Amino acid sequence: MHDDHPSLTLATFAAGLRFEDIPAPVIRRAEDLFLDWFGSALAGKTGKPVQIIESFARRMGPQDGPSEVLALRRKTSPLFAAMVNAASSHYVEQDDVHNGSVFHPATVVFPVALAVAQSTGASGRELLAASVAGYEVGIRVGEFLGRSHYKIFHTTGTAGSLAAAATVGCLLKLTPEQMLHAFGSAGTQAAGLWEFLRDAADSKQLHTAHAASTGLMAAYIASEGFTGARRILEGAQGMGAGMSRDADPAKLVAGLGQRWTLAETSFKFHASCRHTHPAADALLQVLAAHGLTAEDVAQVTTRVHQGAIDVLGPVVDPKTVHQAKFSMGTVLGLAAVFGSAGLKEFDESFRDPRVIAFRDKVEMVLDEEVDNAYPARWIGKVTVRTNDGRSFDGRVDEPKGDPGNTLSREELEAKALRLAQFSDAASPAELRAAFARIWDLEHCDRIDTLLAAR
Amino acid sequence: MHDDHPSLTLATFAAGLRFEDIPAPVIRRAEDLFLDWFGSALAGKTGKPVQIIESFARRMGPQDGPSEVLALRRKTSPLFAAMVNAASSHYVEQDDVHNGSVFHPATVVFPVALAVAQSTGASGRELLAASVAGYEVGIRVGEFLGRSHYKIFHTTGTAGSLAAAATVGCLLKLTPEQMLHAFGSAGTQAAGLWEFLRDAADSKQLHTAHAASTGLMAAYIASEGFTGARRILEGAQGMGAGMSRDADPAKLVAGLGQRWTLAETSFKFHASCRHTHPAADALLQVLAAHGLTAEDVAQVTTRVHQGAIDVLGPVVDPKTVHQAKFSMGTVLGLAAVFGSAGLKEFDESFRDPRVIAFRDKVEMVLDEEVDNAYPARWIGKVTVRTNDGRSFDGRVDEPKGDPGNTLSREELEAKALRLAQFSDAASPAELRAAFARIWDLEHCDRIDTLLAAR
Structure with missing residues (x-):
């Protein structure tokens, strides 16, 4: 039975x-x-x-x-x-x-x-x-x-x-x-x-x-x-x-x-919805590799899985800290302007004019490779166009905090x-x-x- | 806004x-x-x-x-x-x-x-x-x-x-x-x-x-x-x-x-899942109109809406009182044998051999008219075949307890x-x-x- x-x-x-x-x-x-x-x-x-x-x-x-x-x-x-x-x-x-x-x-x-x-x-x-x-x-x-x-x-x-x-x-x-x-x-x-x-x-x-x-x-x-x-x-x-x-x-x-x-x-690692992390890490990689600041950036295209679009897509103009954590543009804006999208940055600066300006330069597009890998792997891919007409691609295969890129006990305590x-x-x-x-x-x-x- | x-x-x-x-x-x-x-x-x-x-x-x-x-x-x-x-x-x-x-x-x-x-x-x-x-x-x-x-x-x-x-x-x-x-x-x-x-x-x-x-x-x-x-x-x-x-x-x-x-x-009115009530009332009507007892009945075909089949269909051989309340055959068996499918009858008799024998004579078939009327109206239609080869149709348009056939305050108190x-x-x-x-x-x-x- x-x-x-x-x-x-x-x-x-x-x-x-x-x-x-x-x-x-x-x-x-x-x-x-x-x-x-x-x-x-x-x-x-x-x-x-x-x-x-x-x-x-x-x-x-x-x-x-x-x-x-x-x-x-x-x-x-x-x-x-x-x-x-x-x-x-x-x-x-x-x-x-x-x-x-x-x-x-x-x-x-x-x-x-x-x-x-x-x-x-x-x-x-x-x-x-x-x-x-x-x-x-x-x-x-x-x-x-x-x-x-x-x-x-x-x-x-x-x-x-x-x-x-x-x-x-x-x-x-x-x-x-x-x-x-x-x-x-x-x-x-x-x-x-x-x-x-x-x-x-x-x-x-x-x-x-x-x-x-x-x-x-x-x-x-x-x-x-x-x-x-x-x-x-x-x-x-x-x-x-x-x-x-x-x-x-x-x-x-x-x-x-x-x-x-x-x-x-x-x-x-970032204080936001996980769907934003791969792109944020990839963006930080591009900014660091090419010595760019937020002001240099004309547009960011994030190449994401469908789930990110489903969850983050409706959030266009976040009115609260909590909602801002589901705004791809805000998260990337905080990372670009302050170097980090932590609790403090969200709390104090999610409506900072520089962050809003950056936010409105960010778009999400569905990427076949990223979507096929998801949810087993959360690949981050971005294309950054600069004001002077250059274009850079960034990619992370394992965002910070993932098992292959984990936090130490010291980092966890901190x-x-x-x-x-x-x-x-x-x-x-x-x-x-x-x-x-x-x-x-x-x-x-x-x-x-x-x-x-x- | x-x-x-x-x-x-x-x-x-x-x-x-x-x-x-x-x-x-x-x-x-x-x-x-x-x-x-x-x-x-x-x-x-x-x-x-x-x-x-x-x-x-x-x-x-x-x-x-x-x-x-x-x-x-x-x-x-x-x-x-x-x-x-x-x-x-x-x-x-x-x-x-x-x-x-x-x-x-x-x-x-x-x-x-x-x-x-x-x-x-x-x-x-x-x-x-x-x-x-x-x-x-x-x-x-x-x-x-x-x-x-x-x-x-x-x-x-x-x-x-x-x-x-x-x-x-x-x-x-x-x-x-x-x-x-x-x-x-x-x-x-x-x-x-x-x-x-x-x-x-x-x-x-x-x-x-x-x-x-x-x-x-x-x-x-x-x-x-x-x-x-x-x-x-x-x-x-x-x-x-x-x-x-x-x-x-x-x-x-x-x-x-x-x-x-x-x-x-x-x-x-009956102490069972509501989906069984229209058929139970229609069966009681047939038994009363033609002076039949449970022993006279060879088969009962209940003509029901799809929802009744979805909810009651899986219950073939109820093992508990509660499950019996979702068994069309048991409810009709109690009504036929005892004249009522109340709490007392369920508690004492849902596994009574006469009830089980009657239960196994009951089938549900989808009925277009009943299904189209549902859920606004819960029509009860049954066809009863007797051991001596006769066949009777029963029908109720409003089961006992419905607004057009409601209970009085005395009945409610009782x-x-x-x-x-x-x-x-x-x-x-x-x-x-x-x-x-x-x-x-x-x-x-x-x-x-x-x-x-x-």
């Missing part, structure tokens, strides 16, 4: 994953990603959408509990801690991304991992293994849902529910059967539409809050016997059928236990320090103490608070 | 709706629907999915608050009261349905209306007006999403988020602009897939809990300035684009303020008493006291608890 099928295979993998099964380099990268996420969770402290979701959590949730709202230094139940931390860590657009699935794993995996581990008293090894399970499940679900899904749906919101369910289910020690039910309950709540981008609305953080809270709920109720669809991903009335036109169930199980997708995950400084959420001394504990997670017997009073 | 468009028109209507604008017969029907919902909310008390969602609410939510979990007689925050009551009121499949949208409004509208009204101290008139707003929005969203949506998605889950947001937004006195943002935040969280039916899984109550809680959250955060997509319904990356192939934006605004869709809503007795959630005396308060909602200055201690 319960024959094997992709959802069951994936659920069985997630339920059975133990620290000992995971290669050491993957564990090290998981620690890197956790620290990187920690910085993003603190950086979101002052964001309006984050503050409003926190206000909702205060109004509707308990005033105390085992789990930590990182940026706010308060404790509540795992549901609300996960909800707020998920919103917060997706606010400054500096959290990690997996290229092949166009999925941001950290912002939906670590909020639930930390909140539930603090509640159950899990060890650092258990937290790390559960987080790896969340990455492996979420990324494969994102790959399964495919490019047609991403045209309309925010994969981090949709696949994120499954990733969160896998993470929490692993910490709650669900059986494979229970994990399958948790997937069913997560998948049937999965949601997140790109329509908000057109209006620069606040939905992006709502999507991660929603993914974290629905995935967490799915796993908790599964632990008490709540059942879900057995084929929520590949079934005839499941996610693939309803929310994709190119869903491929084989991708759900490809290389389980051999291919560690967590290790393919990229850190973000980035997290910058992020926490940006929101004034923690002092450098507090951060360094927390960093030390994160690097030593493997030897932590019981996960405690990272910043809040115990 | 903010030109008019269907989502804005609908949001403006919902935000501006006041008790005085609503015709008295619509208000009376809203009271009928509220009382009918109250019975369903109590009936779900003992359902396993309801108990597990309640357990989650106890674990994650506050232990006290202004809002009442009806069947459990406890109080908590509006979010968790709404979540549990929404799950509970959809458990026994006796809650109301709007034919044209194939949407169950009560189970997503009244849980949030009651929970928020108890929190804000709203009057009965405000609760009734907000509930009407929820019905009018949810039903129109369901009609907008259309038949292609319903093939994969559980409209009560998806449109339900918008219905709940409209209800709560009205109680929180959102401006039209804020209501539009609440729609955006609700729609981008809207979810619910039919895949669970294949496995008789517990997701149906999770869908209503999810719709109520996401819609409630959407309205609360909108009241604090959280923005959402302005065209979450009709936009190029909105719900219609992502979750339907025949979405029609004109349906969102048709007849606003003139056509009251709440008054078109049907009460459920149904609610049966439902509450089924779960032992309240005594007849308590129920009669609550009924009196419901019939007098219009004159209630401040909504208080209906059953829990104040």
